[in-house]
Amino acid sequence: MSDATQITAHGYRRDTKRVRRHASTLGRLLRAWRALADQLSMSSTRRRATTRQGLDESIPIEVVGEPQFTANLLSKVSYALSARVKRDVLNLQSDPQRRMAGIIALQSMPTRSISPLLHRLLTDPVDDIRLLAYGMLETIEKTLTQRITAEQSKLLSPISEEERYRSDKALAQAYKELVYSRIVQGDVRRNAAEQADTFARSALGFNPLDAGLWQLRGLLALEARRADDAEAMFRRAVECGFPRQRLLPYLAEIAYLRGDYVEIRSLFSESKGIAPPLLASVVAYWNS
Numbered sequence: 373m374s375d376a377t378q379i380t381a382h383g384y385r386r387d388t389k390r391v392r393r394h395a396s397t398l399g400r401l402l403r404a405w406r407a408l409a410d411q412l413s414m415s416s417t418r419r420r421a422t423t424r425q426g427l428d429e430s431i432p433i434e435v436v437g438e439p440q441f442t443a444n445l446l447s448k449v450s451y452a453l454s455a456r457v458k459r460d461v462l463n464l465q466s467d468p469q470r471r472m473a474g475i476i477a478l479q480s481m482p483t484r485s486i487s488p489l490l491h492r493l494l495t496d497p498v499d500d501i502r503l504l505a506y507g508m509l510e511t512i513e514k515t516l517t518q519r520i521t522a523e524q525s526k527l528l529s530p531i532s533e534e535e536r537y538r539s540d541k542a543l544a545q546a547y548k549e550l551v552y553s554r555i556v557q558g559d560v561r562r563n564a565a566e567q568a569d570t571f572a573r574s575a576l577g578f579n580p581l582d583a584g585l586w587q588l589r590g591l592l593a594l595e596a597r598r599a600d601d602a603e604a605m606f607r608r609a610v611e612c613g614f615p616r617q618r619l620l621p622y623l624a625e626i627a628y629l630r631g632d633y634v635e636i637r638s639l640f641s642e643s644k645g646i647a648p649p650l651l652a653s654v655v656a657y658w659n660s
Contacts, residue, residue, distance in 0.1 A: 458489060468498045475504055483512055483553040491554070513555045519546045537578035541585060544572035548588055551595065565592055583612035587619070594622055599629045617642070621651060624658075 460466055461474040475493070478486045486508075493505035523542045526535070547568035550556055556564055569592050572585045579585075590605035603626050610616050620639050627635035640658040 461489065462492070464497065468501065471498070471501060472504055475501065475508070479508065483549065483555070487512070487553045487555060509555060512553065513550075516546055516550055516553075516555065533578055537575050540571045540575035540578070541582070544568050544570075544575060544585065544588060547571065548592065551592070565595065568592055581612045583609045583614035586612060587614050590619075590622065594625060597629065599626045602626055 457474045457477055461471050461478070463471070475490075478489070490505045490509050493501055494509075496502050496505070520543060523539045523546065526539045531539070545568075547564045550564040551561055551568060554561070569589055572589050572592075576582060576585050576589075586605050586609035590602045590609060593599075593602035593605055602622070606614075606619050606622060606626075610619065620642055624636050624639045627633070627639060637658050640655045
């Protein structure tokens with residue numbers, strides 16, 4: 373082989389190696405580009421999936437019923453933890469710091485559940501616990517009072533019927549919470565109940581199909597031991613869509629006030645399997 377041929381051959385071999393290096397680099401670039409393209413495609417697909425599509429005029433419009441109350445979920449609520457904390461709080465032999473931590477932990481519970489406990493703690497022998505209970509009760513009352521004041525101020529200026537309905541309903545609920553939380557006592561509590569019923573009636577004047585307001589008025593009537601009025605309002609609440617299962621304990625209380633024990637047994641027979649844990653023993657008794 374001549375020198376030119378060798379040079380040419382060596383040159384060819386050198387060129388081949390260079391091409392292979394470039395091809396390898398190009399291959400890596402192409403693979404990276406395809407991966408990026410796939411990611412962009414997936415992102416675009418997600419955006420299209422989450423973008424609201426235009427209405428298809430060819431699809432018929434159908435009436436969809438309102439969500440229904442799922443009675444069996446009532447039995448899924450656990451009250452064991454809060455009951456244990458309450459026992460620890462009322463146990464005078466427990467460490468005061470532990471009891472105070474328990475009181476603070478109960479703040480997440482509904483006011484009507486912890487208010488009786490807080491009132492009991494106002495006579496606790498430990499000063500810090502008495503002060504903590506008093507402070508929590510004062511905070512709850514202040515919060516409700518501020519809500520009431522804010523809504524009442526809206527009624528002082530001209531507003532639409534819809535706004536008046538919302539304010540009346542909010543006031544009825546706030547006053548009702550004052551009653552059921554037992555934050556206030558005596559004449560103040562009776563006045564709060566009257567105010568709650570007055571604003572509920574006013575709101576129903578704007579929206580007579582508000583089932584929650586009929587239920588609220590029924591609870592206030594039952595609190596005042598007006599059994600007939602309470603039953604009529606609960607019946608109206610059911611007619612407006614309020615779940616009857618949630619009214620069974622109150623209907624049973626009405627039957628108890630009337631001495632109708634057969635009706636109590638009948639009502640609690642409907643509660644089998646759906647009663648919350650706090651009522652489980654009562655339901656079991658009347659079904660035994």
